[in-house]
Amino acid sequence: MARLLSGYNPKRLILTARNKVKGNSLLEYIKISNGNAKNVEIWEMDLADLKSVKNFANKFIKEFGELHMLLNNAGYVGGTEVVNTKDGLEQQFQVNHLAPFLLTLLLLDTMKKSVSTKLPGKIAFTSSALQSTGEIDFDNLNLEKGAYWNPFKAYANTKLMNVIVAKELSRIVLNENVKTYSLHPGVIKSNISNTTDYVSYFLLSVMLFFASPTEQGAINTLYPVLSPKNKDTGKYYHEGIEREPIEVAKDREVTKKLWNVSEQLLRERGMI
Secondary structure, three states: OHHHHHOOOOOOEEEEEOOHHHHHHHHHHHHHHHOOOOOEEEEEOOOOOHHHHHHHHHHHHHHOOOOOEEEEOOOOOOOOOOOEOOOOOEHHHHHHHHHHHHHHHHHHHHHHHHOOOOOOEEEEEEOOHHHHHOOOOOOOOOOOOOOOOOOOHHHHHHHHHHHHHHHHHHHHOOOOOEEEEEEEOOOEOOOOOOOOOHHHHHHHHHHHHOOEOHHHHHHHHHHHHHOOOOOOOOEEEEOOEEEOOOHHHHOHHHHHHHHHHHHHHHHHOOOO
16 A cells, blocks of 8 residues: 555655554565655554554654544454453554544544645545444443453454444544545455464454555555545445445444543543
């Protein structure tokens, strides 16, 4: 995706990386692939560390202060393990939902000031087709009841959260020249998990064997966001095609509670 975006020769393209060495390797790949890397930068950010996300946002606002597109492309499968971050939150819940939610909140005002009717802002959340099997259990957001027997259930729940947040955000910024999207890029060959749960690892390996190449996933992600024909906002897209998410994604009470609970968890940790 980074290579495709750099091909548009943006004014400035900031790519985040938990590992700066791997990030710099990506930068070299972009240079070799299309040569359009002079405006591309690698900044460190770890979604499993909320302070890292806040530091990134503060640095971005201070050093750049202009934002036209935000692509929240996180996806982590934890399998049947329950792993907590340093923030005391279940890792899939934080990496897939709460950290991107925080980043979006922190950068939203900057985007509002940067966009116009002619050049609206774009905020996208990479979800998954598994959102259709997700549920919002407010008593088990952090897997307080233990892991699900289904190794993809907790992941599916967080991907449903992505759909809900994108939809609600579209309502909040309706008159602010900002459009939002949630999308399933397809089953893509990627390093989506580092779980030590052997059953989950095996199932993921089988799935990824038949997966589409990363470039197809990037196209599926960027098409609804960048297509000048797409005037909609808050919609969910499956491999570039608009689809209806499951009904709970349209539930106003669930949406409001998820938003409020997410803000409260961030507030308790001094993030907002």
